[in-house]
Amino acid sequence: MNSRVDAGLYRWVVHLAQHTPGPLDDTIRLFSDYGLGLFAVLMLAAWWRARSYGGARMVAVLAVPVVVVAVFLANDLVKSLVSEQRPCRTLHVTATxxxxxxxxxxxxxxxxxxxxxxxxxxxxxxxRRLGLIAVPFALALGASRVWIGVHYPHDVLAGLAWGGLLAWVLMLGVRRANLRLPALAVPPRLRPQRRRT
Known part of the structure; x- marks a missing residue:
């Protein structure tokens, strides 16, 4: 990749981060390092909400973490093929x-x-409801990677585009496979219990 395309933007963001109050930088760094855990929580919430629906919706929800792992493996393969060094190394930026x-x-x-x-x-x-919560978190997490100095902006934009597109294709595959399968029953232990009156 041609890192010169957005090296100036990278330097500007890193410079801005260095002149930001420490507690804010610490918060962004923690979010950047551990923010992926929020998506795991949303996946659990999606499973909880899908229990009363079962069938196609439950299959789609259970497919989410599988799709994410597949995207990670594909992305890691691309990273190893491209072999682009981190901007903090290429541009010799030490204050990150x-x-x-x-x-x-x-x-x-x-x-x-x-x-x-x-x-x-x-x-x-x-x-959809939980997905609408996840989207701004994904964008913020991507931006945080530039802020803390470990990625060029084009690294993040490519990751967002590639990861989102591949997940969309895989989830459409899950949906199509779902249409060909008979409706799946929800195990009784997973159904919400109704109170008897």
Missing amino acids: VEACPGLGDWSFPSNHAAIAAASAVALLLAD
Whole structure:
């Protein structure tokens, strides 16, 4: 990849981060490092909501984490083929919110961005309400990767686009397969219990 395309934007964002109050930088760094856990929580919430529906909806919800893992593996393969060094190494930027990853920890496309986008798109197709919550989180997580200094903007944009597109294609495959299968019954233990009056 031609890192010169957005090297200036990267430097500007990193410079801005260095002149931001420490607590805000710490918050963004924690969100950037651990924010993917929010998508796991949303997946659990989607499963909880799907219990009373069963059938196609339950299958779609259960497919979400599988799709996300598939996107991660595909993205990691692309990263190893492209082998782009992190901007903090290529541009010799030492003043970043997070320590620069080691040599061989490739940059393009961003794994965090791809996983976040895949989670958001898959959730959007499985449970629209929770998906609408996931989308802004995915965008914010992607932006945070540039803020803490570990990715170029094009790494993040490519990760978001690639992860979202691949998740969309895989979820459409799940939906089509669902239409060919008979309706699945929801096990009684997973159904919400109704109170007798």
